[in-house]
Amino acid sequence: xxxxxxxxxxxxxxxxxxxxxxxxxxxxxxxxxxxxxxxxxxxxxxxxxxxxxxxxxxxxxxxxxxxxxxxxxxxxxxxxxxxxxxxxxxxxxxxxxxxxxxxxxxxxxxxxxxxxxxxxxxxxxxxxxxxxxxxxxxxxxxxxxxxxxxxxxxxxxxxxxxxxxxxxxxxxxxxxxxxxxxxxxxxxxxxxxxxxxxxxxxxxxxxxxxxxxxxxxxxxxxxxxxxxxxxxxxxxxxxxxxxxxxxxxxxxxxxxxxxxxxxxxxxxxxxx
Amino acid sequence: xxxxxxxxxxxxxxxxxxxxxxxxxxxxxxxxxxxxxxxxxxxxxxxxxxxxxxxxxxxxxxxxxxxxxxxxxxxxxxxxxxxxxxxxxxxxxxxxxxxxxxxxxxxxxxxxxxxxxxxxxxxxxxxxxxxxxxxxxxxxxxxxxxxxxxxxxxxxxxxxxxxxxxxxxxxxxxxxxxxxxxxxxxxxxxxxxxxxxxxxxxxxxxxxxxxxxxxxxxxxxxxxxxxxxxxxxxxxxxxxxxxxxxxxxxxxxxxxxxxxxxxxxxxxxxxxxxxxxxxxxxxxxxxxxxxxxxxxxxxxxxxxxxxxxx
Amino acid sequence: xxxxxxxxxxxxxxxxxxxxxxxxxxxxxxxxxxxxxxxxxxxxxxxxxxxxxxxxxxxxxxxxxxxxxxxxxxxxxxxxxxxxxxxxxxxxxxxxxxxxxxxxxxxxxxxxxxxxxxxxxxxxxxxxxxxxxxxxxxxxxxxxxxxxxxxxxxxxxxxxxxxxxxxxxxxxxxxxxxxxxxxxxxxxxxxxxxxxxxxxxxxxxxxxxxxxxxxxxxxxxxxxxxxxxxxxxxxxxxxxxxxxxxxxxxxxxxxxxxxxxxxxxxxxxxxxxxxxxxxxxxxxxxxxxxxxxxxxxxxxxxxxxxxxxxxxxxxxxxxxxxxxxxxxxxxxxxxxxxxxxxxxxxxxxxxxxxxxxxxxxxxxxxx
Numbered sequence: 001x002x003x004x005x006x007x008x009x010x011x012x013x014x015x016x017x018x019x020x021x022x023x024x025x026x027x028x029x030x031x032x033x034x035x036x037x038x039x040x041x042x043x044x045x046x047x048x049x050x051x052x053x054x055x056x057x058x059x060x061x062x063x064x065x066x067x068x069x070x071x072x073x074x075x076x077x078x079x080x081x082x083x084x085x086x087x088x089x090x091x092x093x094x095x096x097x098x099x100x101x102x103x104x105x106x107x108x109x110x111x112x113x114x115x116x117x118x119x120x121x122x123x124x125x126x127x128x129x130x131x132x133x134x135x136x137x138x139x140x141x142x143x144x145x146x147x148x149x150x151x152x153x154x155x156x157x158x159x160x161x162x163x164x165x166x167x168x169x170x171x172x173x174x175x176x177x178x179x180x181x182x183x184x185x186x187x188x189x190x191x192x193x194x195x196x197x198x199x200x201x202x203x204x205x206x207x208x209x210x211x212x213x214x215x216x217x218x219x220x221x222x223x224x225x226x227x228x229x230x231x232x233x234x235x236x237x238x239x240x241x242x243x244x245x246x247x248x249x250x251x252x253x254x255x256x257x258x259x260x261x262x263x264x265x266x267x268x269x270x271x272x
Numbered sequence: 273x274x275x276x277x278x279x280x281x282x283x284x285x286x287x288x289x290x291x292x293x294x295x296x297x298x299x300x301x302x303x304x305x306x307x308x309x310x311x312x313x314x315x316x317x318x319x320x321x322x323x324x325x326x327x328x329x330x331x332x333x334x335x336x337x338x339x340x341x342x343x344x345x346x347x348x349x350x351x352x353x354x355x356x357x358x359x360x361x362x363x364x365x366x367x368x369x370x371x372x373x374x375x376x377x378x379x380x381x382x383x384x385x386x387x388x389x390x391x392x393x394x395x396x397x398x399x400x401x402x403x404x405x406x407x408x409x410x411x412x413x414x415x416x417x418x419x420x421x422x423x424x425x426x427x428x429x430x431x432x433x434x435x436x437x438x439x440x441x442x443x444x445x446x447x448x449x450x451x452x453x454x455x456x457x458x459x460x461x462x463x464x465x466x467x468x469x470x471x472x473x474x475x476x477x478x479x480x481x482x483x484x485x486x487x488x489x490x491x492x493x494x495x496x497x498x499x500x501x502x503x504x505x506x507x508x509x510x511x512x513x514x515x516x517x518x519x520x521x522x523x524x525x526x527x528x529x530x531x532x533x534x535x536x537x538x539x540x541x542x543x544x545x546x547x548x549x550x551x552x553x554x555x556x557x558x559x560x561x562x563x564x565x566x567x568x569x570x571x572x573x574x575x576x577x578x579x580x581x582x
Numbered sequence: 583x584x585x586x587x588x589x590x591x592x593x594x595x596x597x598x599x600x601x602x603x604x605x606x607x608x609x610x611x612x613x614x615x616x617x618x619x620x621x622x623x624x625x626x627x628x629x630x631x632x633x634x635x636x637x638x639x640x641x642x643x644x645x646x647x648x649x650x651x652x653x654x655x656x657x658x659x660x661x662x663x664x665x666x667x668x669x670x671x672x673x674x675x676x677x678x679x680x681x682x683x684x685x686x687x688x689x690x691x692x693x694x695x696x697x698x699x700x701x702x703x704x705x706x707x708x709x710x711x712x713x714x715x716x717x718x719x720x721x722x723x724x725x726x727x728x729x730x731x732x733x734x735x736x737x738x739x740x741x742x743x744x745x746x747x748x749x750x751x752x753x754x755x756x757x758x759x760x761x762x763x764x765x766x767x768x769x770x771x772x773x774x775x776x777x778x779x780x781x782x783x784x785x786x787x788x789x790x791x792x793x794x795x796x797x798x799x800x801x802x803x804x805x806x807x808x809x810x811x812x813x814x815x816x817x818x819x820x821x822x823x824x825x826x827x828x829x830x831x832x833x834x835x836x837x838x839x840x841x842x843x844x845x846x847x848x849x850x851x852x853x854x855x856x857x858x859x860x861x862x863x864x865x866x867x868x869x870x871x872x873x874x875x876x877x878x879x880x881x882x883x884x885x886x887x888x889x890x891x892x893x894x895x896x897x898x899x900x901x902x903x904x905x906x907x908x909x910x911x912x913x914x915x916x917x918x919x920x921x922x923x924x925x926x927x928x929x930x931x932x933x934x935x936x937x938x939x940x941x942x943x944x945x946x947x948x949x
Contacts, residue, residue, distance in 0.1 A: 011387075011391055014383060014386065014387045014391060015387065015391065017383050017384065017387065018383075018384055018387040018388070021380065021381075021383075021384045021403075021461075022384075022402065022403065024380075024458070024461075025403070025406050025458070025461060025462060026406065028414070028417045028418060028421055028458060029406065029409070029413070029414060029417050031417055031420060031421060031427055032413065032416075032417050032420075035420065042425060046430075046434050081316075084312075085312055085313040085316055086313070088309050088310065088312055088313055089310055089313040091309060092306045092307070092309040092310040093306075093310070095306070096302050096303065096305060096306025096309070097302050097303060097306070098302070098303040098306040098307060098310075099303055101306075104310070104314070107317065107322075108313065108314075108317060110321065111321065112512070113511070113512060113515045113516060114515070114516075114519075114560075115515065115516050115518060115519020115520065115536065115559070115563075116516070116519070116521075117519050117520075117521045117536045117539060117540065117556075118519055118556050118559065118560060119321065119324075121328065121539065121543060121552060121553070121556055122321070122324035122325050122327070122328045122556070123320055123321075123324045124543065125324060125327050125328050125331055125549065125553065126323060126324040126327055128549075129327055129331075141319075141320050142320065144316060144320065145316070145317065145320040145321055148313060148316070148317065152313075199408065202408055202409075203408070205410075206408075206409060206410035206411065206412070206413075207411075208410075208411060208412040208522060209521055209522065213543065222410065222412045225412060225413075225416075226412065229416070229526070238416075242410070242413045242416065242417075245409075245410055245413065246409055246410065246413060249408065249409040249410060250405060250409060253405055253408040253409065254401060254405060256408075257400075257401045257404070257405070257408075258397070258401065261397055261400070261401075
């Protein structure tokens with residue numbers, strides 16, 4: 001526990017600002033759930049009355065469920081593969097001396113900063129030229145590309161915080177690379193792995209642009225939502241769906257971030 | 273008979289010693305082992321990012337009419353992009369909107385990051401998660417929520433109306449570049465805050481105490497110690513927001529209206545309705561080049577400035 | 583297995599990290615059952631050499647043979663060595679028993695046998711009853727023993743220890759040193775021990791390799807290193823030493839006559855090549871080999887007169903610093919406090935006599 005030196009005196013103005021800022025961050029999003037209970041297809045004040053009928057209608061919505069299931073499928077596959085690839089990358093980058101490591105890491109992290117439309121369009125061109133039809137498979141490809149840097153960034157701190165000699169000790173005691181990974185590395189980095197799985201799932205589940213360009217006849221949930229946006233009577237249904245998605249995302253991401261950062265008192269770990 | 277056995281034994285021995293030597297080589301080279309571990313990831317990135325980019329570059333030199341793509345080399349896409357004022361205008365508008373949004377985001381996020389870095393002592397983890405959480409949720413939904421807030425009969429307008437503050441709804445709120453800036457700033461704030469926070473957190477508190485000891489008041493300490501030392505984080509944040517927002521598609525599509533059209537929307541149309549993929553590829557490349565140039569100039573400029581300060 | 587000559591052979595081994603030469607042409611031969619130490623300051627290459635024995639680094643040139651098998655083709659997990667790491671590397675997600683039994687899976691030891699061996703080894707390191715604890719519930723010394731137990735349960739032919747006692751406080755360290763020594767003797771396996779503490783090395787080892795800048799300066803028993811160092815570096819590293827410049831006046835068979843700074847004409851025994859007529863060398867003598875007295879010692883003894891500069895009384899012994907005409911630095915003298923009357927008569931600025939036996943002088947090449 002650090003002593004609060006006089007440098008860190010509490011500052012009223014800043015605290016108010018912080019609270020206002022948090023409000024600004026969260027309140028706009030809270031309008032979705034708010035109006036999802038509104039008994040009207042128009043989003044305006046004053047509220048016409050409270051109802052849960054939009055939620056009820058959701059459950060009868062077949063196309064919605066189909067796209068939801070598609071998103072889940074893509075999300076699971078994406079999170080597993082991205083986490084695996086990110087895991088190998090994190091281990092390689094933190095444990096081995098390699099020539100040209102920095103440029104390679106830079107390339108792996110590139111998807112974080114390139115506009116998604118560019119990556120989506122480029123991948124679209126590739127699959128088109130290769131004659132691969134657009135489908136959930138192509139969407140998954142795009143999502144893996146997007147999630148790998150997040151996976152790697154999530155797991156690198158875990159690797160850095162764990163004594164390299166543990167793996168050497170396991171090897172010294174007779175375990176080959178696979179068994180060392182399974183008996184020592186994985187149990188120790190597991191919270192990071194879990195955090196990465198959750199995070200990548202969420203990113204993939206919510207991702208719209210890449211999916212928009214790469215999907216075939218089967219839409220993912222965000223694509224479905226987007227297609228509903230031009231119909232005013234569908235609006236409240238979208239709000240209800242959106243509200244549900246938001247709540248679940250918040251919980252999942254909260255757990256993921258908590259897992260990721262817990263056990264490290266180091267809040268200066270860079271990247272996300 | 274024995275000859276055959278001898279030679280096959282010798283061949284076996286050679287092969288065995290070959291594989292033994294390879295194993296020894298493999299065990300000796302740490303770099304090699306590292307790259308083998310890294311290879312699946314690199315292969316996937318290569319297939320989904322590097323090769324597609326390559327093909328996109330190639331395609332920007334092709335042309336398409338109808339459903340046929342003519343792979344003959346031609347500069348006509350780039351020519352058209354430069355000739356038609358529409359593209360240039362859109363590029364400039366995209367850059368301006370992004371630039372404004374970046375500045376706005378960094379300005380509003382900095383005090384928040386400062387607060388958590390310097391004035392939060394208990395439950396820091398909770399604050400960090402809270403301030404970054406929104407970023408991880410659906411981008412589409414966040415943009416959409418602003419659409420309903422800023423709309424003609426949206427939250428703000430109907431709210432102000434029912435409070436009696438205005439008679440007619442404010443029209444400038446939605447379907448304008450302003451709407452885009454507001455929406456983007458909100459969407460990316462949670463992302464901007466992290467690099468700024470990290471660089472603030474890293475500042476050695478004893479430097480501030482030393483400055484105080486030497487007579488600097490709070491404002492002086494901030495301007496002369498905290499701000500310069502946090503600049504790397506601010507610069508990183510600005511780059512991390514500017515680059516993706518220049519190419520944003522969703523926000524202009526939902527809240528931009530005709531005045532808020534950005535380059536990404538035109539690119540999308542090339543792959544959709546207009547069906548001129550080579551043109552789309554060329555425009556994408558131009559966007560990347562523009563981003564690249566601006567980034568380089570930006571980094572160079574900040575380096576010049578920080579050299580002056582330091 | 584012990585008593586097997588040339589059990590470990592390190593042949594012309596070097597290790598380069600880019601431009602940095604961490605280990606430079608090392609040649610060491612070990613027989614089974616030895617307690618062998620690698621001694622040197624930080625950065626001298628001793629840990630790198632140990633890691634090459636374990637297989638975590640590969641030699642840039644040269645080869646390591648264990649039991650005549652070349653180790654360059656053998657990955658760490660197949661080697662007949664086990665290591666105790668400096669940081670102990672206790673697995674945090676397993677308790678003590680699981681940690682110790684970790685290496686038995688590969689040897690396909692069944693559960694009952696495994697439990698029995700763990701009990702056996704826990705007793706060996708005196709950690710009975712600690713089986714259920716986790717790494718964060720153990721003190722440094724206890725963790726060190728767990729690391730030791732975990733390695734020993736594999737019954738390795740060679741145990742590698744990387745500064746295992748460095749993190750312990752002095753008293754605990756001395757206790758552990760004795761334990762390690764008796765353990766090694768009881769088990770009869772080769773211990774290769776890395777340390778920067780020369781007293782520790784001297785206490786524990788059968789033989790020591792003194793290392794500096796990647797090279798092995800001298801390899802020998804503690805006694806040999808102490809009494810017959812072959813370079814200034816080694817002489818200075820082990821214990822305290824006085825150095826005086828000298829030139830060789832005459833050499834006859836194994837006897838040399840030298841003209842030493844401050845001491846004048848002295849006799850010394852030496853068979854070394856570098857002791858030739860006219861050569862400039864260095865004469866070295868240990869502080870405890872200089873006998874200090876107030877009066878001139880008897881006939882026939884080599885002696886010189888000097889002035890007392892400083893004296894330090896340490897209870898069981900005293901250290902004196904005596905300046906001699908012709909010698910740059912004062913000579914350090916260590917005397918046991920057997921007869922207190924002597925020290926009482928020796929005060930600063932007093933004239934004193936220093937004498938020594940001929941065989942107390944060590945001749946070293948200059949530079």
